[in-house]
Amino acid sequence: MAATVTTKRTRRTRSDGERTRRKILETAVRLATVEGLDGLSIGNLAMATEVSKSGLYAHFGSKEELQLETIEVARDLFIDVVVIPALGVEGRGRAIGLCDSFLDYIHRRTLPGGCFFAAVAAEQGARPGPVRTRVAEIQLEWMNLLVESVSKAVEAGELSSDTDVELLAFELNAVVVAANTAFNLHDNPAVIDRARAAVERIVSSLVPS
Amino acid sequence: MAATVTTKRTRRTRSDGERTRRKILETAVRLATVEGLDGLSIGNLAMATEVSKSGLYAHFGSKEELQLETIEVARDLFIDVVVIPALGVEGRGRAIGLCDSFLDYIHRRTLPGGCFFAAVAAEQGARPGPVRTRVAEIQLEWMNLLVESVSKAVEAGELSSDTDVELLAFELNAVVVAANTAFNLHDNPAVIDRARAAVERIVSSLVPS
Numbered sequence: 001m002a003a004t005v006t007t008k009r010t011r012r013t014r015s016d017g018e019r020t021r022r023k024i025l026e027t028a029v030r031l032a033t034v035e036g037l038d039g040l041s042i043g044n045l046a047m048a049t050e051v052s053k054s055g056l057y058a059h060f061g062s063k064e065e066l067q068l069e070t071i072e073v074a075r076d077l078f079i080d081v082v083v084i085p086a087l088g089v090e091g092r093g094r095a096i097g098l099c100d101s102f103l104d105y106i107h108r109r110t111l112p113g114g115c116f117f118a119a120v121a122a123e124q125g126a127r128p129g130p131v132r133t134r135v136a137e138i139q140l141e142w143m144n145l146l147v148e149s150v151s152k153a154v155e156a157g158e159l160s161s162d163t164d165v166e167l168l169a170f171e172l173n174a175v176v177v178a179a180n181t182a183f184n185l186h187d188n189p190a191v192i193d194r195a196r197a198a199v200e201r202i203v204s205s206l207v208p209s
Numbered sequence: 210m211a212a213t214v215t216t217k218r219t220r221r222t223r224s225d226g227e228r229t230r231r232k233i234l235e236t237a238v239r240l241a242t243v244e245g246l247d248g249l250s251i252g253n254l255a256m257a258t259e260v261s262k263s264g265l266y267a268h269f270g271s272k273e274e275l276q277l278e279t280i281e282v283a284r285d286l287f288i289d290v291v292v293i294p295a296l297g298v299e300g301r302g303r304a305i306g307l308c309d310s311f312l313d314y315i316h317r318r319t320l321p322g323g324c325f326f327a328a329v330a331a332e333q334g335a336r337p338g339p340v341r342t343r344v345a346e347i348q349l350e351w352m353n354l355l356v357e358s359v360s361k362a363v364e365a366g367e368l369s370s371d372t373d374v375e376l377l378a379f380e381l382n383a384v385v386v387a388a389n390t391a392f393n394l395h396d397n398p399a400v401i402d403r404a405r406a407a408v409e410r411i412v413s414s415l416v417p418s
Binding site for chain 1: 242244245247248321322323327328330331332333334335336341344345348349373375376379380382383384386387388390391393394395400403404406407410411414
């Protein structure tokens, strides 16, 4: 009985701990889009989460551990709001869908500073280390998703057979990331429409006539 | 005579002061591409410039003043290495030339963290204030330069008369900025070639047949 209680208590504690940990990390994702991963100080997070500094230290052994875990939570969010909505179709529809849901993610201000990965790629790009390595891996996952969709579109005859698949994926990513930067910088929703028009124009220029 | 000496000394002092100030700001431009404008602490700059902290305080009244002056020195550099080399021709040649010299600026690692303005636009995008305002103005100057070149190309019949001028400028900027991000993140020179190919493909798709 005593053992059971102990187990229960441990379980409840762990579960509370997990909830707090998740809450901290979700706050960290939002904060990092404005202040960068370097702006994730224990002080900043304590203010934003109302968890004490010592509580935060108990959850994360080092700033790097906090940054790496924040990246994983941001990746989960990206998959939920950008990737999954586009998986209903394949090929050209999926490539366009990925761009569309990315632009929705920006336009709806899902995160206060726009795309998490655009922000941290710019911040960490020139600083080799485990954080940059992980950000680079996730950026490649995203690029590969675009490349795969475009490849399927070519195979299915939805895009011209001489389409440079890597090049088209590069262009589509460039357009949506540029929209993110411009939307943040100028608070101008017209850039979202312009990006949709660019995706449309770029893809159409490769549709077999 | 005494007056002359005093004048001379004052002049020399001012000139030394200007030189030191310029040296500090040039270091700040380089540092900001890696650490961001927020990473420009007096401590970091003192280490990088070997000017004492008190000397640095004497030069810049506030961190914001330092950041704003750093932006102006980065703008001068951008004009020298990206804009001026492209001004020899007009129209389509200039639009392509601006993209080419931007890609050279990245590829040659003119600054350790790639394009200064791409770095600080990502960092400051979600933080309204005088720094973001100035970065946004300079980003628009650059966009306007692309728009003007593309407009001239359309007027001269070098690009199709139904070219959406703003859209094409948006796409060209997107491609070169995406190359900057990917080059920093993956250390892969292939992205520079891919970006040149993208500029070529996008522009060619609008050349009247």
